[in-house]
Amino acid sequence: MVADVVLFHREAAHLVVCESKSGANVEVDQARRYGRLLPQNVVRAVSLSLPHAMELSLEILYVGLEEHAERLTLSLDAAKANCPLLTVSDKSIKLLRPEHASANLLAGIPADGVGLLAPPTSYIPYDHESDDTEFVVPVRGRLVQAASRGEVSVTARGLAEACCPRFGHYGRQARGQIVAKVAKAARQIATEHPDTFRCAMSPGRDETLVNILRTPEDFDARGRTQAYQALSRRSRSRQRLQTDPNQLDLLQELGDGDDSEDNEAEERP
Template sequence: MTADRLMPINALLGLCTPYDVNPSPLAVAGFRCVGLEVPLRCGDGGKVVADAILVHDAAAHLVVCESKSGNNIEVEQALRYSEVTAQTVVHAVSLTMPHALEPSVEVLYLGLEAHSERLALSLKSADVAYPLLAVGKSSIKLARSEGASRRLRAALPSAGIDLTAPPLVYIPFDHDSAVEEFVDPVRARLVQAVALGETEISIRVLSERSCPSFLMYGQAARSQLIKKVQRAARQIAAEHPGTYAYAEAPGGGEGYIRILRTPEAYDARGRTQAYQALSRQSPRRHLKIDPNQLDLLQELTGTDDSGSDNVEERP
């Protein structure tokens, strides 16, 4: 499930976000998140993809984070993280660091509280000293803290952090999520574009508006997000062919959605119903559109949701 899979990352973002409903000790200590799904070169010529990267600007200190929703780690991946240098991370996320300080880096594993013991054993078996942030619905604790930097230990108390509520969902879906999870967020942003009177919106812009923290993702993850937003947008355009049309960009690329007609053309009653229809969530399936089917907005000018009452257009 996406919620469980992304829970450790969402918890980390909460710790770095000032004024979260839960305590934000990493933000208070000066840490902030600067990257998600960032590929990093290793000293042995290999590569790892960090799930998140934190930076403490004043100390020029970086934290490379690997998130696990299960109870095991990949030993080869864990060993490769030890080959990542601070300069590699700085270049990967295009950071400007204080010239007077030599940047430093450490690795932090994230996991669910229910699997924390198994994850700690796996890290020990891999002979790596990385600390582990164990995330639960009511608390977060830094385990294996002896492997953490002094600055990270100071920010995260050994007794753990009691949460007021379960970690907030900053990222409800990501590049690994199914296309179906993109449909409703993309639909909401298209309705917003309609309400703002926009006549077209590029898939790239639609991706930035629909996907939380889009600009923090590495290039490969951003490309996957764009492709899934594109597929979701084309599905929505097929559902409402009188309102939206997908168009290819000149010379190729992600394309864009043309807004053909908006509910603003209707009187107050028809306009409200039209917006409701555009916003309505669809079943989790790919629709087969009948070419003879009337456009939904055209139908709404004559009937309400039940099809029993007439809605007259006023001059």
């Protein structure tokens, strides 16, 4: 059982464990297991650092789409789950079953809901449940940035933290899954570009380490911009051999995207 989000109100010493549902049904067995969850279990699972010894309180919050509100409510009733339900639509966010909500939760959400004036400003593009291929592009970009800064190596966990701004908000198991997917993506990129990256195990043999063999500035004496462009073109020629049409060039983010001047210089006798 892995919760989607865990919220912690430090002043009130209150935990809110959130379970999101995209469909219209609640798993009865899961809801009953949530009902047996203790605050101490959550603190250990998410490696939560408490400022001092405190008596914690906890509640479970189900989150779903407003169009499924009736079915979700019936499912929670069938499971005898004393949990509030937060529903989301294009126009508002509402708290249903408020009789099961804590005073902390009720204080944060108006009784008539929260109106939404615009779509969300950002989305989480990938997480621990995403396909492994979703991590190739962001990991590639972070490795290029590390190479441009002259870094010697970077760990898979460091890449995961850079690629996933909310990495620290996930539970221990989810963080481990993200690091594993990032490490797999890094190994793929190192295989594609063996002159630039090499993967190995860290000295403690406990995580993947990506060694940066040389920076793009080392490739060509013509200067930084031309060197990045040259490596970028080499990446494109290699990419034509790949079967994945969605894979981006290694140095797409850092190249100018316009190498016409460089081509003319190469064509002149």
